[in-house]
Amino acid sequence: MSERVLIVEDETKIAGVLSDYLAQSGYTVHHLTRGDEVEAWLAAHPVDLVLLDLMLPGKSGLDICRALRSGAPGLPSPAIIMVTARVEEIDRLLGLELGADDYICKPFSPREVVARVKAVLRRGGHAAGAAPAQAPGRGLHFDDAAWRASLDGQALDLTVVEYQLLKVLGSRPGRIFSREQLMDAMYRDERVVSDRTVDSHIKKLRRKLEERAPGQELIHSVYGLGYKYEPPA
Template sequence: MPTILIVEDEPKLAAVLSDYLRAASYETEIVGDGLAVMSTVQRLKPDLILLDLMLPGRDGLEICRELRVTSDVPIIMVTARVEEIDRLLGLEMGADDYLCKPFSPREVVARVRAILRRARGTGNGTAQAEANGLVVDESQYQARLDGHTLDLTPVEFRLLSALASPVGQIFSRDRLLDHLYDDHRVVTDRTVDSHVKNLRRKLEAVRPEQDLIRSIYGVGYRLEL
């Protein structure tokens, strides 16, 4: 069964989340101290992390940033802060999703299930695009550029998949949001900009001489290979 690491310093909330996730056939482990997260991840190798923003010892955003250096494990940020800047900052650090307290445990289970399904490519997709050195394979939920596997979060993969279908087409931010999230949540255009920034950085690591995602002023974005 997939293993979910719950990083939450409120014992009652952590226990409730664990109970709901176990009822949905997930294994769980709870960590309440930010200082213990990295060692637990190395030992447990979880399939997904529910990561609270405010933790004793270390801040959740700092942990997320460090995790993204070595791991592409899906991360759902959990926060009581409702300001948009905190949400965006979490996504810029590489989080795949966020939840604002208070929330329904059933919603958490639904988000976990959806992200794991996408991350493991359990759909019926096939290779989405092969053009000028880029391969976007939805069956494996994997993308390669010039033979190099791109270390993408699920949200970044869906963004690249959208931009590559077809390559060269201009996508507005609204259209890209439709591809990124299927639960009709309310987010701002800046959320797309944050994900584009992260994806662009990873593409430039393979082709440092090219700006592969072109910003079209007042319109949106276009992938140029």
């Protein structure tokens, strides 16, 4: 059975192109144009991933994302890739505790979108029926082909940006990375984001690492300099 993708996009031409590319890659694709239709539709038709536009008639993508991550009875929790044409919204989007797995800015290449969809679904994300993979060995391990990371053999459920951030920090234990260096590693398209975006991702990374290594602080703040990763004892 092919993986299912819901495109929520009010620009039908864009949705049509994405639908064609995703279908050619083997996905079963559905399309909605209004934000206020999404939750009821997903309650009856669970999918593996939602490509969710930020600006929608009826209900915004941010509000839909919050609802799908709320754990409300009857609502699924698929992987979510947020889509926006407003670069100035990216900092707000990433700084909030929304739970999106990735984001992409318009204009974009349809091939890039397909690649992002594949990467998120390979990692497992919140896809229906996905189970966290286990990896052997102690310490941090990274699988770039699947965008998966593990700590002491336990899979970490990371977004693409969190994966990139942890890989930078984990590649040089003990080295202090400035926020600017971390932003350069996380965002290679030269978009402008603020320091608090990095801080927000660090906060989420710490929480996820704490779940795997209770009582151990693995990412340390160095006042006035940045952050560093220290392996678990």
